[in-house]
Each structure stands twice: as C-alpha cells, then as structure tokens.
Amino acid sequence: GQQLNQSPQSMFIQEGEDVSMNCTSSSIFNTWLWYKQDPGEGPVLLIALYKAGELTSNGRLTAQFGITRKDSFLNISASIPSDVGIYFCAGRNRGSYIPTFGRGTSLIVHP
Amino acid sequence: SQTIHQWPATLVQPVGSPLSLECTVEGTSNPNLYWYRQAAGRGLQLLFYSVGIGQISSEVPQNLSASRPQDRQFILSSKKLLLSDSGFYLCAWSESGDGYTFGSGTRLTVV
Numbered sequence: 001g002q003q004l005n006q007s008p009q010s011m012f013i014q015e016g017e018d019v020s021m022n023c024t025s026s027s028i029f030n031t032w033l034w035y036k037q038d039p040g041e042g043p044v045l046l047i048a049l050y051k052a053g054e055l056t057s058n059g060r061l062t063a064q065f066g067i068t069r070k071d072s073f074l075n076i077s078a079s080i081p082s083d084v085g086i087y088f089c090a091g092r093n094r095g096s097y098i099p100t101f102g103r104g105t106s107l108i109v110h111p
Numbered sequence: 112s113q114t115i116h117q118w119p120a121t122l123v124q125p126v127g128s129p130l131s132l133e134c135t136v137e138g139t140s141n142p143n144l145y146w147y148r149q150a151a152g153r154g155l156q157l158l159f160y161s162v163g164i165g166q167i168s169s170e171v172p173q174n175l176s177a178s179r180p181q182d183r184q185f186i187l188s189s190k191k192l193l194l195s196d197s198g199f200y201l202c203a204w205s206e207s208g209d210g211y212t213f214g215s216g217t218r219l220t221v222v
Binding site for chain 1: 117142143153154155160162171201203207209210211212213214215216218
C-alpha cells in the first residue's frame, strides 16, 4: 500500500520561530490534508489541498500541494505556545474511502 | 451543521470484560464512518470503516468488531478485552472523502 513519510518526528522550538514540516509519498495523491491534534483530543482539520501546486493559507499556517503530487508541506509562522500538538498529514486518492495518514510531527513551543 | 459525538471520554475496564464504544453523527446522511486507534499519542491505525448501514470493512485483524445499526451510528465492540486493547479510540466521518472529521476520542485503559 501507499506509504507516507512525515518529517520531522519532533520539533522543539522557541516562541516566535517559524516551523516547517513535510510529508512525502511513494505514489501520488489527489488530495492532501493537514490536521492538528491537541493533547487528549481528536485531530482537527487545518487545511485541505486539492490541486497540484496549490498553496493555501489559514492564518499563520500555509500548506502546499507538491507539483509531483507525492509531497506536501506545512509551514507555521511566528509560532505561539498554543501551536503545541501533533500535526498529521493525510493523502487520499479519488474514489478511495481510506486516507493514508503520516505518523505525525510533535511540536513543542517554548515560551 | 454536522457534529460527531463519541462516548465515553474515558473508560477503565478489566481484562476479559466486554466493550462497547458508540459514535453518532448529526446533520448529514449516509456518511462514511471510521474507527481509528492511536497508541502512545502517535500514529492513527485504521480499525474499521463503513460506507453504509450494515457494511463494515476491517483493516486489521483484531480482538474488536464494529457494527453500524443505523445510518449515523457506529459502534466498536469487544467480547473480551485484552491488555493490548488499551489506547485512544477515535471515530471519524466523511462525505465523499473531502475531509475527515474526528470525534473527541475515548481513552481506554484495560487493567
């Protein structure tokens, strides 16, 4: 099956720094999704991407659908303590009911 | 608007006891429904998904089973819990796979 490699696994940063994380796949996806999970909660959808090359922002978050369709990137600018959590990428192909999730990037922001 | 309800939030059960976790969705019809398990705060493992009443697909052989007795109700069950069944269980729904909305999760501890 399709494999998603999400990196980095963990990030420890200072408040105010920018953050970058990415996901790469062994094959193409038609949809990329980025989620954030707060401790003890279910993941919440941050950004959905539907076209190769698409760049979408949600506040301080920006995500891009890679041109090759095999990767996606999430950037967080000027991090704040409430950005702490686990960020998941997910890819899905048209006609499939099942998304493939990355293993997550754990983000810790030091005030 | 659509909402997803999952309960209970936490559960402590002895080994060998039965399990029933319930998930309901409101504000939509014929959703795709999913049960995930998350161990140690990382990685989402798909357990079951359903595209309609009575239609259940199992992704991983488990000590668990799922049922969908009504269109917007998804139940995760076990006849006899094992220690290894401990984890964070998440229900999710989607329409056409454009995004997956998760419930708030159930923390299950088997003792």
